Amino acid sequence: MPSVYAYSESTDVANSVGSHVLALQNASLKRGSTFKIALSGGSLGKVLKKALIDNPEIAQQVKWDQWEVYFSDERLVPLDHPDSNYGLFNELVLANLPAGTPKPKVNTINTDLLTGQDGQVSGADAAKDAEIAKDYEAKLPKDVKLDLVLLGCGPDGHTCSLFPGHQLLNERNQLIAYISDSPKPPPRRITFTFPVLEKATSIAFVAEGAGKAAILKDIFNDPSSKLPSKLVNQIKGVDVAWFVDTSAIEGVDIVPSKY
């Protein structure tokens, strides 16, 4: 059963995510020289800014030069496109680092291989998309082990770009797969598959707002739920935590704690 940390204020959710990131960063840097973290897009961007940039106490403890950043999923658009998950992290976090801060190593998609327009299917070359996924797979650590994967949970229960009922939920051969029929725009993306999530040391979801309450009820109250985020909760041997606000867990059968 995952740990659930809940707060009424969004700032407290962000600060507790920040403390969790620092704890895992410090544990990783005791074991080795890098902290391998995967980020998601969507609402996570603002949480990361609040935690890692706006909170001075947390900000000063981030060892950016020892971070290796990956994306749990990425949209097949240029890096400066408003839909890019890297673009969001760059705009909200990297661009706001104080001058002189050493930069982390950030693993982005190979944009030389991009075809089509704005992640749309029309005019795109599926073989090139598969190559983008393969290229990103080659950038993963050799042992595929990430110290922390930060995930979002969409209002439909999707996480990474793994959507409810989609065949990619059963993908066991590719570590990074491309999807051309994402129900949430844009349709063309690449995504971690379950074998990557299963290798992680730690996974943490961040979900906020009343708009997430219905899906969190499905995930936590319904033992038969097969939603992607529920499947992540059930991964054995991986420490899974949820950071939520109280409106997102209205009616959810869990006993939340504070970090």
Ligand SMILES: O=C1O[C@H](COP(=O)(O)O)[C@@H](O)[C@H](O)[C@H]1O
């Ligand atoms: O499309 C995506 O959505 C999920 C969930 O986003 P949220 O805004 O509901 O938190 C996100 O985790 C994923 O990275 C993104 O590509």
